[in-house]
Amino acid sequence: MTVVPKTPDSAAVTDVDEPDPADGSVLVDGLLLGICGTDVEIAAGDFGSGRGGSDWMVLGHESLGRVVSAPPGSGFAAGDLVAGVVRRPDPEPCPACARGDWDFCRNGRYTERGIKEADGYGAQQWRVDPYFAVKVPPELGRLGVLTEPASILTKAWEQVDQVGARSWFEPEHVLVTGAGPIGLMAALIAQQRGYYVHVLDRATDGPKPQLVKDLGGEYLNDLSDLKVVPDVVIEATGNGKLVLDCAGLLGPGGIMCLTGISPGTDTIDAAMDPLTRQLVVRNAAIVGSVNAGKRHYAQAVDVLAAADPQWLGRLITRTVSLERWTEALEKGPDDIKVVVDLSGESRPKS
Structure with missing residues (x-):
């Protein structure tokens, strides 16, 4: 190739x-x-x-x-x-x-x-x-091809944990934006950790809604349908407006990890002063995460091995x-x- x-x-x-x-x-x-x-x-x-x-x-x-x-x-x-x-x-x-x-x-x-x-x-x-x-592991078989994309998310969650360790941190609600492979892997890890999972994506049919529901998560097409305050946001779209909208949703001590990169060049008008004030007074944090280290690959194998192989196969x-x-x-x-x-x-x- x-x-x-x-x-x-x-x-x-x-x-x-x-x-x-x-x-x-x-x-x-x-x-x-x-x-x-x-x-x-x-x-x-x-x-x-x-x-x-x-x-x-x-x-x-x-x-x-x-x-x-x-x-x-x-x-x-x-x-x-x-x-x-x-x-x-x-x-x-x-x-x-x-x-x-x-x-x-x-x-x-x-x-x-x-x-x-x-x-x-x-x-x-x-x-x-x-x-x-x-x-x-041989039992993973062809699903082992998901190791590298899963490593991106094991690193992202490690970043969330490290930022969260600055104070008491026991997240309950996780919002994932984007239901592509990266977003669904983020949701899988959140589910394995016992968090309530909410996934936002534009698709209204196809396999994505059911994959999220089969994790026990809530599938959303509009951010306004989210009825909880997310403790963690894993952003997997790279859409600038969505990043800003999600930043404004973070609760006290909330963390948003950016994993998506958009190839676009769109510009947006944003009221940054109120958003900055909100992030500061809530001790909220936004962190970017790219690529993965060797330990994240090993962690990714563990995530895949613990998952339902039929669910993984549908990815x-x-x-x-x-x-x-x-x-x-x-x-x-x-x-x-x-x-x-x-x-x-x-x-x-x-």
């Missing part, structure tokens, strides 16, 4: 060389590759950069593969299911990267598989350093073959998570 970075309409199926041993000592057969909005934007030519000296880049960062070979002492063996970590620290680590917090890189010189200066996991075979591989709404992978870039009306079958083991679905 290749693109020419910053070149629209360059997405293609390409024969490439064997994976570079410099990418890692663990050789992996690619099984599934999840597609997200970042991949769509890279394929549209909006951003992205390949490894030095190459005109093209292997796309894909939501990985699931099966180990072909691994060195002794690596912690991996042939047949293991694995997901690859996306981000790598910069070559001369900043203080955050040096301690393993590359998701908090201070100088921007990190690399990211399939996004920034490194080939991704969208290939029939790939390599990974053992440190940047996460073992997926994967379409599977396309490697030969037709560009079809995954076009989102259908009922799509939640579209995945590419890299191996031919999963029957393509229309």
